[in-house]
Amino acid sequence: MTNEENIQKFVNYLRNERHFSPHTTSSYKRDLGFLSSFINNKTVDRIAAREYLLELEKKHYSRRSIARKLSAARSFFRFLVREKLGKTNPFQNLLTPKLPKKLPNFLYPEEMKSLLEAPDTKNPLGLRDRAIMEIVYGTGIRVIEVARINAGDVDFDEGELRVLGKGEKERIVLFGSHARKAIQEYLKNGRPALLSGKKNNSLFLGRRGTRLSPRQIERMINFYARKAGIQKKVTPHTLRHSFASHLLEGGADLRMVQELLGHVSLSTTQVYTHITKERLKKVYDESHPRAK
DSSP states (O other), X not given: OOSHHHHHHHHHHHHHTSOXXXXXXXXXXXXXXXXXXXXXXXXXXXXXXXXXHHHHHHTTOOHHHHHHHHHHHHHHHHHHHHTTSOSOOTTTTOOOOOOXXXXXXXXXXXXXXXXXXXXXXXXXXXXXXXXXXXXHHHHOOOHHHHHHOBGGGEETTXXXXXXXXXXXXXXXXXXXXXXXXXXXXXXXXXXXXXXXXOOOOBSSBOTTSSBOOHHHHHHHHHHHHHHTTOOSOOOHHHHHHHHHHHHHHTTOOHHHHXXXXXXXXXXXXXXXXXXXXXXXXXXXHHHOTTOO
């Protein structure tokens, strides 16, 4: 059941029906290739599934890697059963290692201000980069969603942005005055220079007038974080985390933040409540004379 043909059918299903990204489908294919090598095309039952878990532990994979590989196996066999290519899912009730609770990395407002002011807005690339960071921090959208934005997706009158998220789901997000100003300045003085007479409906362009990739955006944000002297790893997701934590600190409702982030489950959004508690504790420890 774990032969290459069935794995490819599953990958095609993820790509064409679930609309998973190339990066995610490649990860599934890689994990299932590892499973296939271990099973060696034998019948997979519950005993084999447990042996696979023991093999992963013996190879000293991290808990997170083991959980991901087991999740891939579970999803794959669920697909086989649904397509009548298999009878049971031997991974269905196999316990996944408990993952340590990891709080999302975020920036404090003063760090965020330094980051946003780092680009040199006297040139087209600086205008573009400032607009990208204002958009990510001002809306909380994912880096893949930023890369997909077209010039026609921005509604300045309503302060709204149309984005294409996970599973090709379209949603509307809001942006404020700072993001509005940054985008307008980029559209006026930055994008035309990067476009150089070419035709491209992408909002954010590279030096050659082509659509920016998520990886290029990641490198750009990391560059400005170093330039701003921020002593921590900063990614586009760090800005997304900062967006959510700053909203909650400002009194926003958790369900409203869930809607803005595009989370399906409220439990995914609840991790940000831990951030605000951690920060409150830090402020208390540093400020109250009886804290120490």
